[in-house]
Amino acid sequence: MFNPTRDQARQFFFDTWRKYHAQQPLTDLEKITLTILAEHPEYHALLDQPERYVDRDYAPEHGDINPFLHLSMHLAIQEQLSIDQPVGIRDLYRQLCVQKQDEHAALHEVMDCLGEMIWHAQRYQTQPDPAIYFACLRGKLGLPEA
Structure with missing residues (x-):
């Protein structure tokens, strides 16, 4: 079973975004992820700055929304729907x-x-x-x- 760490999951989103902008080939999973990323322009600036956001904590008790959790849940739901x-x-x-x-x-x-x-x-x-x-x-x- 695929069980990435927090850093690995975040890096996957950063890498997909970087590969898209570099016009590099994407895997099927990255293509699905890119569709999700395109639907969330509010996260594009974050994805452009991995060094700034890769380690950031998001505290829901302070009203923070974790963009990586949000995107990961979108990806999980897409998988659920596909099967x-x-x-x-x-x-x-x-x-x-x-x-x-x-x-x-x-x-x-x-x-x-x-x-x-x-x-x-x-x-x-x-x-x-x-x-x-x-x-x-x-x-x-x-x-x-x-």
């Missing part, structure tokens, strides 16, 4: 797209729920529970619990 895992995620995402009339906004709704599931697993020291993930998504759609 429909957990089973049913793709259908719920499509319903959110219809509801929001905006694919990126729908992805952020999914991200909220993914974050809730991860928070729950960390808080209670359990495995991530797709039931929590799906309950959150159904709630956003106004659907009854399964």
